[in-house]
Amino acid sequence: MLEIKTPKTRRAKRVIEKRAPKLVENGKKTLILHGTKTSNVLNAVLTEIYHLKKDNSVKYTRRNDNIRPFESGGETSLEFFSLKTDCSLFVFGSHSKKRPDNLVLGRTYDHHIYDLVEVGVENFKSMKSFSYDKKMAPQIGSKPFFVFIGEGFEGVEELKHLKEILLDLFRGEVVANLNLAGLDRVFVCTAVSSNKVFLTHCALRLKKSGTVVPRMELVEVGPSMDLVVRRHRLPDDNLRKEAMKSAPELAPKKVKNVSRDAIQGKFGKIYIPDQQVGETALPYKAKGLKRERREAKMKGEANKQVVKKPKQDS
Amino acid sequence: MEEQQYQIDLGNLMAFDSYHHFPSVPCSREELVNECLQKGTKLVQAIADALFNLPSTEDLDGPIVTLPPPTTRLPREKPLPKRKPPTKWELFAKKRGIRQHKKDKLVYDEQTDTWKRRHGYDRVNDDNDIPIIEAKMTDEPGEDPFAKRRAEKKQRVEKQEKHRLQNLKQASKVGALPSHVQLAATALPITGMQAAPRKVSKGELENVAGMAATATASGGKFDKKLPGEKPPKHEKKYRKFLPVVEGSGMGSLERQQTDKVLNKLISKNSHEILNVEKAVNMYNVKKDKKRSRQQGKSSSTSSKMKPNKKSFKKTFKKGICKQREVKMKFICLTYVGSSNLYQVLQVFYFEGDNVLIVSFVKSFLGQKGHRILYLYQL
Numbered sequence: 001m002l003e004i005k006t007p008k009t010r011r012a013k014r015v016i017e018k019r020a021p022k023l024v025e026n027g028k029k030t031l032i033l034h035g036t037k038t039s040n041v042l043n044a045v046l047t048e049i050y051h052l053k054k055d056n057s058v059k060y061t062r063r064n065d066n067i068r069p070f071e072s073g074g075e076t077s078l079e080f081f082s083l084k085t086d087c088s089l090f091v092f093g094s095h096s097k098k099r100p101d102n103l104v105l106g107r108t109y110d111h112h113i114y115d116l117v118e119v120g121v122e123n124f125k126s127m128k129s130f131s132y133d134k135k136m137a138p139q140i141g142s143k144p145f146f147v148f149i150g151e152g153f154e155g156v157e158e159l160k161h162l163k164e165i166l167l168d169l170f171r172g173e174v175v176a177n178l179n180l181a182g183l184d185r186v187f188v189c190t191a192v193s194s195n196k197v198f199l200t201h202c203a204l205r206l207k208k209s210g211t212v213v214p215r216m217e218l219v220e221v222g223p224s225m226d227l228v229v230r231r232h233r234l235p236d237d238n239l240r241k242e243a244m245k246s247a248p249e250l251a252p253k254k255v256k257n258v259s260r261d262a263i264q265g266k267f268g269k270i271y272i273p274d275q276q277v278g279e280t281a282l283p284y285k286a287k288g289l290k291r292e293r294r295e296a297k298m299k300g301e302a303n304k305q306v307v308k309k310p311k312q313d314s
Numbered sequence: 315m316e317e318q319q320y321q322i323d324l325g326n327l328m329a330f331d332s333y334h335h336f337p338s339v340p341c342s343r344e345e346l347v348n349e350c351l352q353k354g355t356k357l358v359q360a361i362a363d364a365l366f367n368l369p370s371t372e373d374l375d376g377p378i379v380t381l382p383p384p385t386t387r388l389p390r391e392k393p394l395p396k397r398k399p400p401t402k403w404e405l406f407a408k409k410r411g412i413r414q415h416k417k418d419k420l421v422y423d424e425q426t427d428t429w430k431r432r433h434g435y436d437r438v439n440d441d442n443d444i445p446i447i448e449a450k451m452t453d454e455p456g457e458d459p460f461a462k463r464r465a466e467k468k469q470r471v472e473k474q475e476k477h478r479l480q481n482l483k484q485a486s487k488v489g490a491l492p493s494h495v496q497l498a499a500t501a502l503p504i505t506g507m508q509a510a511p512r513k514v515s516k517g518e519l520e521n522v523a524g525m526a527a528t529a530t531a532s533g534g535k536f537d538k539k540l541p542g543e544k545p546p547k548h549e550k551k552y553r554k555f556l557p558v559v560e561g562s563g564m565g566s567l568e569r570q571q572t573d574k575v576l577n578k579l580i581s582k583n584s585h586e587i588l589n590v591e592k593a594v595n596m597y598n599v600k601k602d603k604k605r606s607r608q609q610g611k612s613s614s615t616s617s618k619m620k621p622n623k624k625s626f627k628k629t630f631k632k633g634i635c636k637q638r639e640v641k642m643k644f645i646c647l648t649y650v651g652s653s654n655l656y657q658v659l660q661v662f663y664f665e666g667d668n669v670l671i672v673s674f675v676k677s678f679l680g681q682k683g684h685r686i687l688y689l690y691q692l
Contacts, residue, residue, distance in 0.1 A: 003497070003498045004479065004482065004495060004496070004497060004498075005495070005496035005497070005498050006494055006495055006496070007494055013494045016493050016494045017493050017494055019493070020392075020395070020493030020494075021392040021393055021394065021395045021493075022392075022395060023394070023395060025390060025391050025392065026391075028391050088391040088392070107389065108391075109389055109390065109391070109392070109393075110392055110393055111392075114389060123343065143327060144327065145327045145328070145329075145358050145361055146326060146327060146328035146329070147328075147329050147330075147331075147353075147354045147357040147358060148328070148329070148330040148331070149330075149331050149334050149350065149353050149354065149357070150331070150332075150334055150335070150336070151332055151333060151334065151335055153330065153332065154330075154332040163330075164386070164388065167326060167328060167386060167388070168388050171326050171328075174325065174326075174383075174384060175381060176380060176381060177378050177379070177380055177381070178365075178378065178379055178380075178381050179373070179375055179376045179377070179378050180365070180366065180370065180376055180377045180378070180379060181375060181376025181377070182375075182376065183327075186354060186358055188350055188351065188354040190346075190350045190353070192336065192346070198346065198347075198350060200347070200350065200351075202351070202354070204358070212366050212367065213359075213362055213363050213366040213367070214362065214366070215359070216355055216358045216359045216362055217355065218351050218354055218355050218358065220347070220351065224347070235389070240389065242393065243389035243390050244387060244389055244390070245390070245393075245394055247394055
């Protein structure tokens with residue numbers, strides 16, 4: 001026999017429904033945690049990432065002995081935490097002699113590890129070390145701009161991967177409507193060399209320029225750091241295909257007879273029913289076309305007895 | 315021309331300059347940061363050019379633009395939700411062309427002349443509200459119609475639950491179970507498969523072993539002990555002798571015990587046969603309505619009824635008999651042997667206090683050897 005397990009309270013039901021798979025997903029939540037050993041730098045990095053994403057992230061403060069994302073069997077408890085906290089992004093910090101100030105950024109799909117990138121943190125500068133007008137400080141949860149500079153993000157596999165993960169990590173929720181007054185932060189990522197990325201967080205100042213578009217000014221507010229890519233693991237092809245699926249319900253409906261062109265824009269086809277020439281009403285009816293007359297004429301030709309009607313003056 | 319080379323994703327507010335190349339790594343950190351910020355400002359300006367030129371609507375907080383969907387495709391967090399397969403009923407209804415119509419929440423109840431809810435508490439046509447069932451010739455002897463009704467209802471509910479479970483099982487096979495429902499197998503339903511043996515705890519084992527050990531006539535006194543077995547917790551039999559001589563206090567205990575058992579039996583029987591209180595209540599309600607209607611015709615003082623009603627309710631709950639006239643007539647029937655025949659045992663006419671009726675019927679049930687099957691209200 002089967003037993004049905006349902007939540008006992010309304011609240012529990014709401015929580016479960018919130019976590020269920022959806023057509024249009026919520027913003028991804030981030031889990032921030034660390035391994036057995038962390039350095040001061042790493043602690044600060046993790047805390048500041050948490051501060052940047054305070055609205056939708058969970059930070060664990062205990063040591064985790066058995067999390068090793070790249071090794072088989074080392075991901076079980078990470079996947080469990082992801083399920084427990086409903087997070088699909090994670091930032092895992094660890095510090096060892098071989099890999100000092102190590103940061104593993106990764107994503108999960110259906111609470112199983114999707115992909116991983118391991119970076120080392122160098123030249124870290126915390127938020128506190130920057131001095132700026134506090135009025136400009138970005139609001140929590142505001143939609144950030146992203147700037148990626150450098151050919152490395154296209155040419156080098158690892159950096160390309162890192163770019164995608166950084167974008168996923170910091171972009172927040174996908175929105176349809178955006179308030180332009182709320183734009184106040186930029187993430188600037190620069191590929192300095194083939195394995196090094198300079199990442200910094202800037203506040204945005206909108207200045208009047210006289211036109212509709214304001215003049216943008218960046219003020220560095222931190223944190224800023226160099227990320228040196230170490231190991232990375234791309235997603236499995238099948239898994240990737242599965243995860244990239246989009247809902248057929250959400251695809252825009254195909255509009256009939258309308259096509260678009262890059263140069264000429266929108267095209268429309270109009271179908272007009274076949275014109276029935278024979279049945280159109282003529283503006284002038286010739287007398288000779290009248291049927292009786294034609295028939296009469298035919299008859300007259302046969303009989304040779306045509307009685308002519310007196311012609312009326314027109 | 316320069317802006318053409320940037321890749322801009324407006325949905326993510328992202329710009330990417332794929333052609334920028336550092337000719338030589340700047341020697342100092344400050345130089346690098348400055349260069350990055352300058353380049354970044356350019357790119358952000360490029361995004362802003364596109365963004366601020368989108369059609370916007372003015373709001374109190376600022377202009378609001380509609381962003382296009384992101385062009386950079388990122389993986390989903392969880393798989394796409396699957397559609398639930400249709401239930402057996404839905405399939406059947408589709409085949410037959412049955413469409414669901416919305417039903418009103420409130421239904422008129424003729425018994426009480428009020429509007430009542432269709433389902434739930436205080437519902438209309440509630441099975442439990444029926445005080446009297448008419449006897450039919452086809453009724454089987456010795457069968458309690460009230461119990462039968464309840465059993466049938468229970469069966470229907472169970473059947474529906476079974477169907478619901480089956481539909482859920484189907485949904486779980488496809489992987490489209492509603493998120494708040496989880497199916498947990500308590501035992502495998504497939505024939506030929508055995509359920510996984512449950513692990514018995516140490517305490518449970520000890521309890522069972524103790525029970526078995528003391529199940530002899532001597533209470534396990536002369537049995538051989540296994541190595542490591544503990545002596546039973548309670549060695550002697552549980553017996554308690556009450557004083558034989560009657561008296562007050564302990565002396566009246568035995569009498570109290572027997573009284574208790576008898577009372578239980580009597581009250582149980584009376585409950586099975588007729589919900590007397592309910593019957594009387596319903597009768598009273600009807601009577602009240604009738605009277606109020608008559609009064610309304612003659613004097614139209616409906617407000618007069620209210621305090622009266624209140625006082626009655628109070629007294630009834632407390633059980634104090636306040637004089638209240640009730641006229642009723644009951645025929646009490648009993649069975650004759652095993653044939654399907656009813657015999658009129660006694661006819662009662664009641665005219666008087668309602669509490670009196672209740673007490674009378676109760677006493678009748680207790681005293682007589684016959685069982686009353688039905689009470690008819692004439």
